[in-house]
Amino acid sequence: MTILASSDPSAGATWPGRVLVVAALVASGLLIVGPALRRRSPAAWWLLLGYPASAFHVARTWRALMAGCGLAVSRRPALTVVSGLVGNGASPPQPRVPRHGFIRPTGAGFELVARLLPGQLPDDFVKAASAMAEDWQVHAVRVTSLRPGVVRIAALYADPLAAPRVPRTRGPVRLLRVVVGTLGTGAPWVIDLRRIPHWLIVGATRSGKSTLIHALVAGLAPQPVALVGIDCKGGMELSLYSARLSALAIDRAQAERLLSALVDLTLARMTVCRTAGVRNIWGLAEKERPVPVVVIVDEIAELFLVAGRHEKDEAHAAGTALIRLAQLGAALGVFLVVAGQRVGSDLGPGVTALRAQFAGRVCHRVADPGTAGMTLGDLNSHALKAAQAITPEQAGTAVLASGDGWERGRSHLVTEADAEAVATAHAHLTPALPELSAALA
Template sequence: MVAAALGVGLLVAGPTLRRRHPVAWWLCVGFPAAAWRVACTWRPLMAACGLAQSRKAALTVVSGLVGNGAPPPQPRVPGRWRMHPTSGGFWFLVRLLPGQVPEDFVKAAPAMAHDWEMHAVRVTTWRPGVVRIAATFADPLHQPRAPRQRGAGRLLQVAVGVLESGAPWVIDLREVPHWLIVGATRSGKSTLVNALVAGLAPQRVALVGIDCKGGMELALYTRRLSALATDRAQAVRLLGALVELTQDRMTICRKARVRNIWSLAEQECPVPVVVIVDELAELFLIANRTEKDESQAAATALVRLAQLGAALGVFLVVAGQRVGSDLGPGVTALRSQLGGRICHRVADSGTAEMALGDLNPDALHAAQSIAPGAPGTAVLASADGWECARSHLVTETDAEAVAAEFAHLAPSLPELADHAP
């Protein structure tokens, strides 16, 4: 009677509980039901997807049926380990049968999602011979909620959105120092930059802006910026000053006999510098000889900063609507130094190929499938793999207010004094 009453109560209060407390609903109702569906459908699902193997050769099975009238033996299916619930789904490990590869399970992921009535299923390699199957019951990218950030947080680490797994989307510049962000107009590229600047503003870092569109984008953060360039000529001079800054820091590290600034004593460690370049194409498009020289100088300086900056506390965040080899060899050289890639909805396949193709070709299809009605949704990739994510909505007004609130934290760097905004 108690079990029946509890079941009836969950059925009646289920929709309200799911709407107001989705995590509690999932753990109390959704996960037990999903575990039951997985247990019931695992063997037929593996057989239907071609992931089961017969225990006997075909002729042996036929002769056994004719001779003894016995039913055919059940095929072998991949071994499934215990399911682990998460706040928005579940995951478990699967042991591959001989001759199977993870790509076989990746192809079967849509069938798993439909059979288990889940929003999405993702298959990744756990270790040789074992894959990890993770499922989510709802789309965490539908309405991502911005976290309540208390204080500055960890240095150079910012939670900018939510991943498709429901986990926070964190950009850690100490882990991946340089990033390339691409996206068409109204794809959410500027919103992501806003979220990144809003998270870095309370930290002890110097923010440097390069916006060759007259400063229309980055001028919002003027009060928090330590330097700003609003045209290509200014950008070339500012990038040259940043290269000189890295050389000065190299001298400091060499005298202290350390390999990076993080090994210096705390009182001797220079302030980290985050360089935000908006609309990269404006730096590389040329119309005459003078612009060609400036473009080559800017490309050379950016590549040098990308090569030397990680150990010397200089980090690059390069954004643009379009990035292609037609902009010149400097773009290709720079792209190879930017280990983190974020691709929003783009207007041409070449930009997605430039951003993701050399790291994770499988991410191209996901990036080209982003709907126009989902601004902020992006595919992020690095050498470790790729994921879908969506940035928090940080408006221009919010970003400007944060920049004004923490304007007193903008450090004054002597090397960049001539470029102060």
């Protein structure tokens, strides 16, 4: 059998050329349709075009950027380098720079981890975040400590809070878990009362505080939970949800009686759990488990401000009951969401003691720095600075913090009409709690 060899020496080299031509055509096509793709599908545009270009740029300029930010370390003392230059005419040795890992794409940008050099601190990278964002031409860069000696650098190519989208709900909704907005990372903003049972929400007028509460109630209304309202401004805010509320107190006297009844309800549940030999209501059989109760308190200052002896006694009793609920309620199915325009120590020592019980904090734009400090100051100084930087034009934007860290977020736009419609549509799910209704009779 005779094997014929090709006489054309370029035949074996045609396939790399074809691959390059095809790659060039694909790249040209992507560049042409890029603007339209970015408008219609930002996520696809980012993965196909934005991310590869950004990753290449970061890898190419990393050493120069680290040197420019003061994060590079010379390999030799300065005199040795100068001596070498004068004596031998050699180029100075390249400085050491922090090593970085794989540049991983995310839904809203990219992130990488970097290992600190000896003597460096995470705050050194935090201070360089603005320079990184400028060099990489992204919206923002955030640096967090991942573990000792390692930082995570997350970059956002655009502001996810500019126009947050309501995500599609997939699968069954978890009890007491509500997606209320979008985080600054592009991830859903989730309030999960099973994980963080009590929340403090503050914000000035038209800052987005009420919108967040609307979103939370709209997410809880379809769930098998009891909603209880305390609105000492005559019920002007929470009466929107009256069709879905098991009880609503509209002044301080009613609030004091309702909170006392809630404490009694909690103690009764404690007895049930102790008899059954379980540590919380979630250890009870489903048929025996009492309904979870979410207590929403609007304008906490109205509950604590006093103008006379009689009001002082009511405020003290209401504050004490609220603190007891915060201490005991999580394991017994009673959860607190307390909101207000202003929260400060001038409202009384009860406010400070109550604040300590709230693991979840949300701070919108506030009218005074003391409220922001009371809300976030004991959790994270960086979160406090971020909250104080919120402008009036950023309605709905807030800083949320807990023991897990802090994030910027923006709640979905849920209007008063939307919240009222959702509450009315699910009025049939309102559980009867006679012990609470009797307190308001």
